[in-house]
Every structure is written in C-alpha cells, then in structure tokens.
Amino acid sequence: MKRIIIVLAVFALLFSCKQDQTNQIQTQKAKNIILMIGDGMGVSQLYAAMSVSEKPLHMEKFKVVGLQKTYSASDYITDSGAAGTAIATGVKTNNQSISVDTAGNAVKTILEYAEEYKLATGLVSTSSILHATPASFIAHELHRNNYENIARDFLDVDIDLFIGGGRKHFVQREDGLNLLDSLRQRKYNIVNGIENLNTRNDGKYAVFTAEGHNPEILNGRGDMLPQSTQKAIEILKKNDTGFFLMVEGSQIDWAGHDNDIDYVITETIDFDNAVAKALEFAKADGETLLIVTSDHETGGLTIVEGNMETRTIETHFSTEHHTSNMVPVFAYGPGAEEFGGIYENTDIFEKMMKAFGFEKKVFSGHNQADN
Ligand code: MG
Ligand code: ZN
Numbered sequence: 001m002k003r004i005i006i007v008l009a010v011f012a013l014l015f016s017c018k019q020d021q022t023n024q025i026q027t028q029k030a031k032n033i034i035l036m037i038g039d040g041m042g043v044s045q046l047y048a049a050m051s052v053s054e055k056p057l058h059m060e061k062f063k064v065v066g067l068q069k070t071y072s073a074s075d076y077i078t079d080s081g082a083a084g085t086a087i088a089t090g091v092k093t094n095n096q097s098i099s100v101d102t103a104g105n106a107v108k109t110i111l112e113y114a115e116e117y118k119l120a121t122g123l124v125s126t127s128s129i130l131h132a133t134p135a136s137f138i139a140h141e142l143h144r145n146n147y148e149n150i151a152r153d154f155l156d157v158d159i160d161l162f163i164g165g166g167r168k169h170f171v172q173r174e175d176g177l178n179l180l181d182s183l184r185q186r187k188y189n190i191v192n193g194i195e196n197l198n199t200r201n202d203g204k205y206a207v208f209t210a211e212g213h214n215p216e217i218l219n220g221r222g223d224m225l226p227q228s229t230q231k232a233i234e235i236l237k238k239n240d241t242g243f244f245l246m247v248e249g250s251q252i253d254w255a256g257h258d259n260d261i262d263y264v265i266t267e268t269i270d271f272d273n274a275v276a277k278a279l280e281f282a283k284a285d286g287e288t289l290l291i292v293t294s295d296h297e298t299g300g301l302t303i304v305e306g307n308m309e310t311r312t313i314e315t316h317f318s319t320e321h322h323t324s325n326m327v328p329v330f331a332y333g334p335g336a337e338e339f340g341g342i343y344e345n346t347d348i349f350e351k352m353m354k355a356f357g358f359e360k361k362v363f364s365g366h367n368q369a370d371n
Contacts, residue, residue: 286333
C-alpha cells in the first residue's frame with residue numbers, strides 16, 4: 001500500500017512539473033511574428049516540389065506541423081478574400097470579402113492590432129500588393145476587386161513597409177488622385193524595384209516591383225520574393241518593440257488554376273527559398289514566431305506516379321478551381337507549439353494574438369468599409 005502511495009506521489013509530482021513546463025511555454029511571448037502564406041499550396045503542391053527537388057525543402061525542417069480547415073462563411077470552398085480575412089482577423093466571412101464580417105462591418109486585422117501596439121508592420125507579395133491576400137491584412141472592402149478603394153485603405157493604416165506589384169492602382173485612378181503623392185507626404189520612401197531598396201533609409205517604405213502583378217518565376221521574376229523577405233526583415237527589425245510581417249507566395253494558386261505543374265513547382269520552391277530567409281532570421285533572433293501556411297488548395301492536385309531516383313512525378317489536376325482540402329501549417333519559435341493539431345483557419349489569428357499577448361478590442365478605427 002505504502003509503495004503504491006509513493007508511486008502515486010511521484011507520478012503526481014512528475015505530472016505537476018510537466019504542467020508547469022507547459023504553462024511556462026504557453027506564457028512565452030513572441031516579439032516578432034512572420035506569417036508566410038503560400039496561396040493555393042496544399043500538401044500535394046508541397047510534396048510535388050519535395051519530390052522533384054534535389055535537396056530537402058526548408059519547410060521540411062519544421063518540428064511543429066498542423067492542418068487548418070479553410071471553408072468560409074458563405075461557401076464550403078473558400079476564395080482568397082475570405083481565407084485571408086479568416087487568418088488576418090479571426091472571422092469567417094463571405095467569399096470575395098476583405099476583412100469585413102458577413103454583415104459588412106470592418107473587422108480589425110492582426111496588422112492593425114500590431115500597429116496599435118506600436119510594432120512595425122509589413123506586407124510582401126508576388127502579386128499586386130492590393131490583391132486579396134495582402135489586402136485582407138490592411139483593407140476593409142465588401143469586394144476584393146475594388147482596387148482603387150484598397151489602395152486608399154493603405155493610407156488609413158500606418159504600415160511601415162510594403163513590397164509588391166500594383167503601382168498602377170495608386171496612380172492610374174478613375175478618381176484622378178495620385179496616391180504616391182499622398183504616400184510621400186506620409187514619409188514613405190517610394191521605391192521602384194527591389195534592387196533599388198536601400199534598407200538604411202529613414203521613414204516608411206512603399207516598394208513597387210510591378211505596375212500590376214509580378215511575372216512568374218518561369219518568366220523572369222528571379223529571387224524577388226526571398227530578397228524582399230530578407231530586406232523587409234532588415235528594415236522592420238530596427239523597431240525595438242517588435243514587428244509583424246506577412247509574406248505571400250501568390251502564384252502557387254495561379255499555377256493551380258492553370259493546371260500547370262511546372263508553374264506549381266517553381267513557385268513553391270521560390271516560396272520555400274523565402275521561408276529559408278525567415279527561418280534563418282527566426283533561428284538567430286530567438287524571439288520571432290514564424291508561421292508558414294496556405295489559404296486553400298488550388299487545382300485538386302494529385303500525384304499519381306513518381307520516381308525518387310530520377311526525381312520525376314506524374315500529376316493530375318481534378319479542377320481549375322480551389323478545393324476544400326485542409327492545408328498545412330508549420331511553426332517555429334516562441335508560441336510555435338500552439339500550431340500543432342487540426343483547427344479552423346480563424347484559430348491562426350487567435351494563436352497569433354496570444355503569442356503577441358494582445359488583447360482583443362472592439363474596432364474603433366476610421367477604416368470602415370466604404371462601399
Ligand atoms: Mg493571394
Ligand atoms: Zn485562386
């Protein structure tokens with residue numbers, strides 16, 4: 001009997017130690033968060049790239065892996081507007097919507113919270129920076145295609161840096177406004193081309209890499225995304241209170257819509273090269289939570305045959321649209337352990353808020369959807 005009691009006591013002691021440890025891990029806060037979204041990147045896109053790549057992908061290095069459910073408020077199959085909104089705000093909304101709820105009310109994004117908490121903020125994308133995914137972090141619009149309004153929304157948030165295409169939406173406008181002038185007045189360095197970005201300048205940065213969307217890797221984009229990721233980190237890390245950065249590999253989705261496997265693989269590997277830059281920083285920094293995920297799968301990609309010696313695969317697409325497949329989540333750094341398991345896309349917002357230690361507040365901003 002005595003022995004049993006001792007054994008139980010030891011167990012209880014071990015258990016309480018373990019709990020303490022868990023609590024300790026849970027209270028560890030992230031100073032910085034880098035959120036990376038491979039638009040349209042499901043497990044098949046990732047495995048296709050892993051299968052043909054001569055060396056392992058950087059995404060294979062993560063120890064914490066989860067899966068997220070992507071359905072939206074209006075549809076079993078989400079679009080990038082509703083999916084971006086879910087990740088950016090924690091609210092499931094209608095397809096096509098950009099950080100407004102199903103009633104059309106603006107909902108606050110993690111980037112807007114970060115601004116409020118005096119963190120530096122940034123967006124990087126291989127599409128136009130006004131496209132649905134990056135827009136979800138800064139704009140509030142009923143329809144994702146309202147590019148003129150989305151460009152104006154960029155002026156309502158004190159974002160420190162953005163890098164991507166879409167310059168024309170700031171200058172060639174139906175309302176005749178020149179928003180580059182407005183950005184200049186707000187102390188932005190307006191830069192054309194990532195190669196012209198001097199990270200030592202003071203002030204904020206608006207970096208345009210294309211008039212519309214950036215070209216595809218197969219069409220000469222080069223290392224724009226990994227380079228932009230690295231330069232964005234260099235700039236944002238100057239802020240002593242920390243930063244939030246969202247980086248999007250936009251075109252994995254377009255490759256899926258095109259049912260073009262070479263396009264899928266080259267864009268996924270490019271995204272992975274950007275992940276390498278962020279992971280390298282997060283490892284050296286120690287206070288950065290890095291999350292790598294997707295917003296939905298595109299193309300219903302299946303790998304039907306392959307050979308690990310010749311590193312070749314045979315693939316089949318089942319649709320030219322998005323699918324409902326769960327998509328992967330990888331995490332590294334303080335708060336990473338929260339990202340294991342299966343959960344809703346909206347939980348990513350909650351987990352980021354927790355990692356930052358932010359408290360939720362009712363939206364009181366000026367930035368209401370104005371259409
Ligand atoms: Mg996108
Ligand atoms: Zn798409």
